[in-house]
Amino acid sequence: MPRALLVDADEARLGWTAALIRDNPGWRTTVAVLAETEGEAVFHRASNPDEDGLIPAATLASLWQGLRPAGQDTRSTTRLDVLLDQTGLGDLDSDEAVWVVIDCLPALPILRGAGAHPADWSLVRARVLLAPFASLVNDASLEALTNYLEPFGFRCISVCQGNHPALGEAIFTRDWRAVLAPENRRLRRHSEALQGQVQELSQALTVSPPQEEGLTPGEDADRLTRERDDQTARAVALEGQLAQVAAQAREDADRLTRERDDQTARAVALEGQLAQVAAQAREDADRLTRERDDQTARAVALEGQLAQVAAQAREDADRLTRERDDQTARAVALEGQLAQVAAQAREDADRLTRERDDQTARAVALEGQLAQVAAQAREDADRLTRERDDQTARAVALEGQLAQVAAQAREDADRLTRERDDQTARAEDRQAQVQRLEDRLAEQQAAFQEQEHRQILLQEEMTKVEGQIDLIKDVLLREPSL
Numbered sequence: 001m002p003r004a005l006l007v008d009a010d011e012a013r014l015g016w017t018a019a020l021i022r023d024n025p026g027w028r029t030t031v032a033v034l035a036e037t038e039g040e041a042v043f044h045r046a047s048n049p050d051e052d053g054l055i056p057a058a059t060l061a062s063l064w065q066g067l068r069p070a071g072q073d074t075r076s077t078t079r080l081d082v083l084l085d086q087t088g089l090g091d092l093d094s095d096e097a098v099w100v101v102i103d104c105l106p107a108l109p110i111l112r113g114a115g116a117h118p119a120d121w122s123l124v125r126a127r128v129l130l131a132p133f134a135s136l137v138n139d140a141s142l143e144a145l146t147n148y149l150e151p152f153g154f155r156c157i158s159v160c161q162g163n164h165p166a167l168g169e170a171i172f173t174r175d176w177r178a179v180l181a182p183e184n185r186r187l188r189r190h191s192e193a194l195q196g197q198v199q200e201l202s203q204a205l206t207v208s209p210p211q212e213e214g215l216t217p218g219e220d221a222d223r224l225t226r227e228r229d230d231q232t233a234r235a236v237a238l239e240g241q242l243a244q245v246a247a248q249a250r251e252d253a254d255r256l257t258r259e260r261d262d263q264t265a266r267a268v269a270l271e272g273q274l275a276q277v278a279a280q281a282r283e284d285a286d287r288l289t290r291e292r293d294d295q296t297a298r299a300v301a302l303e304g305q306l307a308q309v310a311a312q313a314r315e316d317a318d319r320l321t322r323e324r325d326d327q328t329a330r331a332v333a334l335e336g337q338l339a340q341v342a343a344q345a346r347e348d349a350d351r352l353t354r355e356r357d358d359q360t361a362r363a364v365a366l367e368g369q370l371a372q373v374a375a376q377a378r379e380d381a382d383r384l385t386r387e388r389d390d391q392t393a394r395a396v397a398l399e400g401q402l403a404q405v406a407a408q409a410r411e412d413a414d415r416l417t418r419e420r421d422d423q424t425a426r427a428e429d430r431q432a433q434v435q436r437l438e439d440r441l442a443e444q445q446a447a448f449q450e451q452e453h454r455q456i457l458l459q460e461e462m463t464k465v466e467g468q469i470d471l472i473k474d475v476l477l478r479e480p481s482l
Helices: 010-021 079-087 108-112 142-152 176-204 217-420 424-477
Strands: 004-008 025-032 039-046 069-079 097-100 125-127 154-161 167-174
Touching: 004 010, 004 079, 010 176, 108 142, 125 142, 125 154, 142 154, 142 167, 217 424
Parallel strands: 004 025, 097 125
Antiparallel strands: 039 069, 125 167, 154 167
């Protein structure tokens, strides 16, 4: 099948066509709601997606008792002939065999929306309603589709019952004898007309006009000679026309013969396809019959299981009734225990209230102690802060003195270096002075380091005090009543 157009109202239900589209470049899919007219319509969704469409699920519930509505929305509708033009498949009818499969209810509005296209189709397979239902529209019935397709030359050749006795699939094919009958009648009329023209020309050549009265034999001979010449010229002209008509007739006959042979070959091919379709339809009917029998057997089995389930349900109901009575008695006993527990809870509440008051008084006392500790901690912190500031000022003064000593030492070193070459004897004395200065500088540096150590110890004591304060806070915050 070189070309095909697959249409569905739900894009998700076209997922199975992906592999087919890859393998067949001439195949296409589209999402659309087909109807008889362009516009909008309410699209109904059902608990079984196979029954989604323009018929409400509540209406189809007369066929499928378990079917439930699953929602609805307004969608745009389009005609089949418009869709064929939009998808670039308006010339699909030029193919040798065009098969149309409509797997939804109702099928008649879709066929009406196809316009004149059914005249070029070869086969129509549609889902139909086999039994009348007051709640369903007439457009879904087999009779309605048959009445609509017969003027296009279709006849129903097979009806297969579906998984419901009231639903099935009908196959319609073109009756090629009826389709070719008007063309055959036209060819016969054309042939008879050509034969009539030939007979008229033959009669015109054989009939001689009668002799006119009052003419002498010589005048009559001259007249006859002229008439003969005119008849001869006319006969020559008619023979030419006859030859042209005969040639045209032969061409028309040859063309019509070829067309007849093509139509015959096409009819033979379609009859073969029809036989295959009929065989497939019979196989489908047999399969569906077997499935129906299996469903019937399954229904009988389910009925047996249902009876067992009902008996089990009654037993469960009796057991649950007994358990309910036991639970009621247990509830009465629990109510007595609950009263005892409530009394005990009230006693516990009173005891806990007294303990809470004791904890509150204890917390107030601890808060007073905490205030004293915090005041003492602040005093210690202020004292330590003053000592730290004094140590810092003293360290700054020592740093100034050290800087002066270092500067003086550098000046002395420079001066001694200049005088070293000139005053070798005095060098040893100056070296001793330098040594003393360096010792003094070392002493001052040691004093400074001791001052820094004391300052570090002071900082550690402040950290310990702060830790003690945080510890006291944590102890107070951990009291249950605070």
